[in-house]
């Protein structure tokens with residue numbers, strides 16, 4: 028008789044968790060997938076939802092729908108609150124426990140407000156679908172408010188502040204600039220949109236610090252051309268409900284502050300009792316397990332995984348998806364009695380959209396640099412690959428990309444809440460589209 032196959036508990040249905048569970052399912056391994064949400068969210072497109080260019084249903088998919096053809100994968104919606112690496116057991120908020128022969132922790136990250144007074148209360152982060160919807164709602168509310176009473180502009184109702192000039196901040200600023208120039212005026216014809224101001228703030232001297240010098244100046248020029256005010260070498264001292272107070276003492280009246288200032292590991296990371304690196308990420312060995320617990324894997328944004336040269340791999344969807352698949356390969360290697368392999372990341376490059384059809388991309392291991400429409404095409408290709416790894420359906424994304432490059436985007440989404448409606452009650456199949 029065959030040996031019973033080992034079971035695997037996976038925490039987190041993001042790129043890493045889904046990537047791992049899908050590979051294991053192909054070999055009929057029993058997987059329990061736990062996530063606080065019953066859907067997977069495609070984070071790289073959150074700001075398109077926030078600025079009403081895409082509907083929620085375009086970037087989220089029920090986890091049970093993703094695994095509907097894989098009978099060995101069980102999805103549970105649950106908040107994991109504790110973890111015991113020795114017994115490979117996790118405990119959920121409602122007191123249930125789940126134990127696996129293997130445990131895979133892939134719980135992502137959370138926003139880091141760096142203890143900036145008022146930021147967690149009054150700034151909107153952009154890390155989850157709920158965040159994107161909250162941001163979109165605030166944007167629509169403010170535009171409606173000004174449309175009804177233009178004097179609100181003097182109180183900063185059309186001043187939009189983005190904190191952090193990394194890819195998320197730059198992409199959000201670019202998308203807001205597009206919304207201000209191209210989407211809002213089509214729906215709100217009497218509104219004096221020329222008085223809208225978008226500020227992108229960073230304490231560093233450049234935008235997109237991880238990119239090349241040429242990309243810094245290209246991106247800064249494009250953003251400024253699109254009407255984004257760059258406030259570099261400037262910190263944020265405090266966020267209040269009505270303004271942002273800057274490190275140089277200046278203040279910006281505003282009712283919409285987007286926090287793209289940084290991320291940190293989730294609380295669960297500390298529960299492991301392991302060494303934590305930058306941003307609280309859990310240090311892993313090259314095979315993606317943690318020291319002393321060869322059947323406990325930590326992957327994706329939550330992990331501090333060394334690249335071949337010893338530097339930590341970046342927090343990217345492509346790293347998370349590949350690490351998820353690699354983890355499954357190593358678990359299957361144990362089952363087959365072969366050797367595990369150290370994780371080897373195939374560098375897909377780094378890229379960011381700047382708005383108005385422009386993008387920067389540094390492709391492949393040698394970071395070959397592309398700007399403009401070529402970079403946008405590369406961005407579209409890599410993200411279609413990423414999306415197909417978890418969602419399978421990339422049609423809405425590609426059609427958005429096509430419209431975007433042709434400047435033919437929809438003008439009706441901002442005041443069309445029905446399009447954003449989704450019924451998460453149907454957990455058995457695809458979301459309503």
Ligand SMILES: Cc1cc2nc3c(=O)[nH]c(=O)nc-3n(C[C@H](O)[C@H](O)[C@H](O)COP(=O)(O)OP(=O)(O)OC[C@H]3O[C@@H](n4cnc5c(N)ncnc54)[C@H](O)[C@@H]3O)c2cc1C
Pocket residue numbers: 038039040041042043044061062063064066067068069070071072073074105106107108133134135136153154194195293295326327328329342343344345346347378
């Ligand atoms: C706005 C934005 C834009 C981005 N753009 C890009 C891009 O263009 N290209 C790119 O490659 N990367 C991009 N990234 C980064 C990329 O999205 C992340 O690196 C990737 O999502 C990490 O995958 P993960 O599986 O580790 O975590 P996640 O995708 O964050 O998944 C973690 C999952 O764990 C669940 N979870 C967390 N804690 C618990 C708990 N206690 N109990 C139960 N469930 C829990 C969450 O609900 C979530 O589903 C972007 C990120 C953001 C925020």
